[in-house]
Amino acid sequence: MTTLLIADDQTMVREALAALLGMESDFEVVAQCARGDEVLPAISKTRPDVALLDVDMPEPDGLSVAATLHKEFPRVKVIIVTTYGRPGWVKRALDAGVSGFMVKDAPVDHLADGIRRVMSGMSVIDPELVVESTMHGSSPLTARETDVLRTAADGASVDEVAATLHLSTGTVRNRLSSAIGKTNARNRADAARIAEENGWL
Structure with a gap:
């Protein structure tokens, strides 16, 4: 059984994801968070296998949370799940140690498959985001x-x-x-x- 934490500030999206993923026989949603600052305490308490994080959450954002998780809870796999992927976000996510980066408009079975692949040790990144990220390049800013x-x-x-x-x-x-x-x-x-x-x- 793969245990999941879902962090998204949009209640309807978070609860829908939890309900849909909870229908999978090999997944159990053990925690839900609406803000970035709720994630670490929830992970400390529930010890999920995978954390699904939205990028655009309040205080701090999902990419900042992912970087902290990678340092403090390296066993927890992180998948960024976002409405839209900006080119620089993929690089920031990879630098933060995430295992996956997926968009929310993908079918739920695509997300479920991505979680399973991440649990088997693979990385999962939406192909369109990889192409867009490559086309735009990395940040020119120091x-x-x-x-x-x-x-x-x-x-x-x-x-x-x-x-x-x-x-x-x-x-x-x-x-x-x-x-x-x-x-x-x-x-x-x-x-x-x-x-x-x-x-x-």
Whole structure:
């Protein structure tokens, strides 16, 4: 019996996935979470074999949770299940140690087969996402530029970004300027939008 945790902030989607996967004779859904910060405590308590995580969850997002899970619970296999796959998300997911990356509009038997394949030691990534990710390439931003742009994306001022990241305002301005240039953006809001659309943030 393969035990599953499902984390998705959309209640109807989460419960539908749990009901459909629960109908499979070799699966048991042992936990459901609506937020990223609920996942680690639930995994610690229920010890599932596989965690199905949505990317776009509140506090923190699914990719951040996946990276933490890989470090703290390496035995738990992680499959990202999302409504849409942005090109940069596949690379971030693989860097975070996930075993699979699938889209929600796939048939449930496709997801069930993916879970079984992951449990047998294979990786499962939606082929269309692989092609799209390859076409768009990886992020042109450095890790430091990404941190600054991510922090500034919500409209924080240069001073606020500097204080949050413990950097000088000059360093923040330089990294924002570099990010704007690398994304061919008009300004930092445009750079953040472009980076977000490509899954680089």
